[in-house]
Amino acid sequence: MEDGGLRARKKLATREALSRAALRLALERGLENVRVEDIAAAAGVSPRTYNNYFSSREEAICALRSERADRIAAALRARPAGEPLRDAVITAMREYVGDQEPDKAAIQMMLSAPSLRGEFYKGVVALEAPLAEAIADRIGADPACDLRPRVLAAAVSGAVRVATHFWLRPGSTEPFSVLLGAALDELLT
Amino acid sequence: MEDGGLRARKKLATREALSRAALRLALERGLENVRVEDIAAAAGVSPRTYNNYFSSREEAICALRSERADRIAAALRARPAGEPLRDAVITAMREYVGDQEPDKAAIQMMLSAPSLRGEFYKGVVALEAPLAEAIADRIGADPACDLRPRVLAAAVSGAVRVATHFWLRPGSTEPFSVLLGAALDELLT
DNA sequence: CACATTATTGCGTGACACGCAAATATGTAT
DNA sequence: ATACATATTTGCGTGTCACGCAATAATGTG
Incomplete structure (x- = not known):
């Protein structure tokens, strides 16, 4: 076993x-x-x-897209302890994504076919739980009682979704990493 | 016609x-x-x-849950123009929800049955577009170019999801509006 | 090598989504 | 009011699918 x-x-x-x-x-x-x-x-x-x-x-x-969550959480745990929370989260996301371009045609399809969209979102939301747990560890919060880790994780996953949306716009040529960085920056302001 | x-x-x-x-x-x-x-x-x-x-x-x-988007956007447009953006958004959400308790059993079911979760998330994400548009109008941004409205809208919809999650926890008795308020407050810090 | 556990497979069944065309209901102009 | 155009509802047929069940094969263990 x-x-x-x-x-x-x-x-x-x-x-x-x-x-x-x-x-x-x-x-x-x-x-x-x-x-x-x-x-x-x-x-x-x-x-x-x-x-x-x-x-x-x-x-x-x-299914394949839904299994990247743990590595994101690991990237956050690798950030130095002194770093402010949001900077650490955002930097971890940036590091995780790096400059790999996802498969545009695949994501395009998943977001345009109604029957796939729901599954796709399930995968995106699944990123939040491990990320929220890593955040909770970092700020010493009880993930069962404190809303903050989950709200921040949800905001990050939302930023990923928005960046994806803009990255897919017809005619857009900017790399995903740039758009993701811009979207994550909006969380700091 | x-x-x-x-x-x-x-x-x-x-x-x-x-x-x-x-x-x-x-x-x-x-x-x-x-x-x-x-x-x-x-x-x-x-x-x-x-x-x-x-x-x-x-x-x-x-299907029914997926059709509340426009009223949220309207609530935002009704906020006074001088109010800071995030306060306006958050207050609008609070006003919209009021103190109505959603049907706990229904949402419980939609989130626990895998085949329903995707559809449920589609409904939640659908809230973002009209909200983002109202935000864009308010700050005079072009919703096609500026990430900010959509990132903020996505963060709000994430907060709604997180509040829902805590509201459903077994044993939790707090009204949804209180949890939603707490979750939205985390976006201000 | 024998045995327990777990995965794979074939078959049968009930259910479902949708194309198509006929029938019905609704809107409109005379 | 009547006739005509348009939109909606319905029944039927078809191909597909998810899954329970029981038999078979593969794998791990003593």
């Missing part, structure tokens, strides 16, 4: 293979033209197995 | 009847035990008509 056992790793691998296949196929053919059967085949498992991992195409397509 | 015509009003009425029926049935019987057929019957239309209005049970159940 260990986490690093062959079993657990294989499960993660199939989950990832399924999700990658789902996203790739949706981008290639359009969301409407992807059968569950195709996703399963592309990942080398039976359709029934696909449904053991995900209970909807939407969930499969958005 | 008018907005106030009999046609348009009847359409809105059926839409609302369907959504109310869907929510009521889901609360009474649990989400799993609600057939599309039941919702349509409770609203007095055919199942096929139900599907002309909504393309999933989840959409029908969460």
Whole structure:
């Protein structure tokens, strides 16, 4: 029952293979033209197995994005203790994102297809819990009683959403990191 | 083709009847035990008509909550022009919510059922656009270029989410308006 | 190597979303 | 009021899907 056992790793691998296949196929053919059967085949498992991992195409397509939360929290914990809270949070976010450009077509699709938007937002909101916990640790707050960590985390995740929105505007060429930095700066004023 | 015509009003009425029926049935019987057929019957239309209005049970159940956005924006526009931006936004939110308690069981359900959460978040995020526009008008910003209105609106909607989260905690008895006020105050500090 | 645990698979079932075309209701101009 | 145009509702058929269940295969353990 260990986490690093062959079993657990294989499960993660199939989950990832399924999700990658789902996203790739949706981008290639359009969301409407992807059968569950195709996703399963592309990942080398039976359709029934696909449904053991995900209970909807939407969930499969958005699953990978939903798993970056812990690294963000870790980036915050790595900030020096003396740094003011908001600066630390914002710098941690900037560091985490770095200057990697996300896949524009993928995010575009997730935000324009109504059936994917909800799943996408679930992923964004999921970033907040670990981030809020790291914030609570830093300011010595009880995350169960104090609103501040969660409100700040929610504001940060909101800034990410807004930056994404502007980054996707037709004709926009600015790198995501620049827009994210600008959005996060608005939280300081 | 008018907005106030009999046609348009009847359409809105059926839409609302369907959504109310869907929510009521889901609360009474649990989400799993609600057939599309039941919702349509409770609203007095055919199942096929139900599907002309909504393309999933989840959409029908969460539809009513998604339509409060314009009134929030109006509340902001009613604030005196001299008031500092954030105070105006926060006061407007407080005024809008007043001391009405939302339906705890309903929101509880929407946040605990994975298939509803995405739709619920879509509704919360939908609050941001009109609010951001009202903010942009107030500070004379171009909502297409300036990040500030949207970041602030997103922070407010995040605060609403966080307040909701705490309001739902088992054992919590504080009114929603108090928690919302506390969450919004964190945005000022 | 034997045994317990866990994952995968096939099959069957109930439900659902939606295209299409007919029927019905509504708005409008004469 | 009547006739006509437009929008909405409805029934039916179709392809798809999620999931319970039980059998099978794969993996970890003593």
